Amino acid sequence: MPKYVALVPAAGAGLRMGQAVPKQYLPLAGRPMIHHALRALGNCRFIAAIHVLLAPGDTAWDAFDWSALGGRVHPLRCGGATRAETVANGLQAIRGDMDEADWVLVHDAARPCLQRAWVERLVRELAEEEVGGLLAIPVADTLKRADRNGRVLATEPREGLWQAQTPQMFRYGVLAKALAASAASEVTDESRAVEMLGLKPRLVVGDAANLKVTFPQDLPLAERILSQAEEP
Ligand SMILES: Nc1ccn([C@@H]2O[C@H](COP(=O)(O)OP(=O)(O)OP(=O)(O)O)[C@@H](O)[C@H]2O)c(=O)n1
Numbered sequence: 001m002p003k004y005v006a007l008v009p010a011a012g013a014g015l016r017m018g019q020a021v022p023k024q025y026l027p028l029a030g031r032p033m034i035h036h037a038l039r040a041l042g043n044c045r046f047i048a049a050i051h052v053l054l055a056p057g058d059t060a061w062d063a064f065d066w067s068a069l070g071g072r073v074h075p076l077r078c079g080g081a082t083r084a085e086t087v088a089n090g091l092q093a094i095r096g097d098m099d100e101a102d103w104v105l106v107h108d109a110a111r112p113c114l115q116r117a118w119v120e121r122l123v124r125e126l127a128e129e130e131v132g133g134l135l136a137i138p139v140a141d142t143l144k145r146a147d148r149n150g151r152v153l154a155t156e157p158r159e160g161l162w163q164a165q166t167p168q169m170f171r172y173g174v175l176a177k178a179l180a181a182s183a184a185s186e187v188t189d190e191s192r193a194v195e196m197l198g199l200k201p202r203l204v205v206g207d208a209a210n211l212k213v214t215f216p217q218d219l220p221l222a223e224r225i226l227s228q229a230e231e232p
C-alpha cells in the first residue's frame with residue numbers, strides 16, 4: 001500500500017501582504033496562520049508525516065509552541081528562492097523514506113481554511129490514478145482581458161477554465177521527476193511541472209472557501225471562514 005505524506009511549503013516572504021513578518025506567521029483566529037493548515041492535515045489520520053518546508057534563515061518557527069499538533073509535524077529548513085524550488089528541495093530531503101508510488105500532498109501554508117473533508121475527497125477521487133491531481137474550482141465569473149489602461153480589450157471564454165488550489169497530490173516519483181525537469185520560474189504549482197512531462201493531472205472539485213491569503217484584505221475573510229468551520 002502506498003503511503004501518504006504532506007509537504008507544506010512555508011518559505012515565502014509574503015511580499016504582497018506587505019508586513020514585516022512572513023504571512024504564514026501572522027496571527028489568524030488566535031494562532032499563527034500556518035497552524036490552521038497543519039491542523040487540518042493533522043486531522044487526516046492516514047497522512048503519515050507532515051513536513052513543513054521553512055526558509056533556511058527562518059527564525060519564527062521556533063518561537064511558537066507546536067505541540068498541540070502532535071508528533072507527525074516535522075520542520076525542514078530547505079526552502080528555495082521559489083515555491084517550486086522549495087518543494088523540489090523538500091522532495092529531495094525525504095527521498096530516503098519514500099517509494100516511487102507513495103503519494104505526496106503539497107499544501108500552501110497560506111491556505112489556512114483547508115478542511116479534512118476536501119482532502120478526503122481528493123484522496124478518494126485520485127485513489128486509482130497513476131499520476132495524481134489537484135483541488136480546483138471551475139471559473140464562475142465572466143472573464144475580461146484588460147489593456148494597459150484598465151479598459152476591456154475582450155471577453156474571454158471561460159468554458160473549461162478552473163482555478164488551481166492546493167492540496168495537489170502526486171506520486172512521489174512523478175513529482176520529483178517533474179520538478180527536476182522544469183525551470184522553477186515557469187512553474188507556480190506542482191500540476192504545471194507534471195503537465196510539462198506531457199501528463200494530465202486530474203481536476204477534483206474543491207471549495208471557494210479554500211482561499212489563498214495573498215493580500216491584506218484576505219485575512220479578515222479567512223478569519224470569518226475559520227470562525228464558521230465545523231472542524232476543531
Ligand atoms: N520561495 C518560496 C515561495 C513561496 N513559498 C510558499 O508557497 C506558498 C504559496 O506562495 P505565495 O502565496 O506566493 O507566498 P509568498 O511567496 O510568501 O507570497 P508573495 O509572492 O506575496 O511574496 C506559501 O505558503 C509560501 O510560503 C515557499 O515555500 N517558498
Ligand SMILES: C[C@](O)(CO)[C@H](O)COP(=O)(O)O
Binds near residue numbers: 083108163164166189
Ligand atoms: C499553488 C497555488 O496556490 C495554486 O493556486 C499558486 O499557484 C501559488 O501561488 P502564487 O501566488 O502563484 O505563487
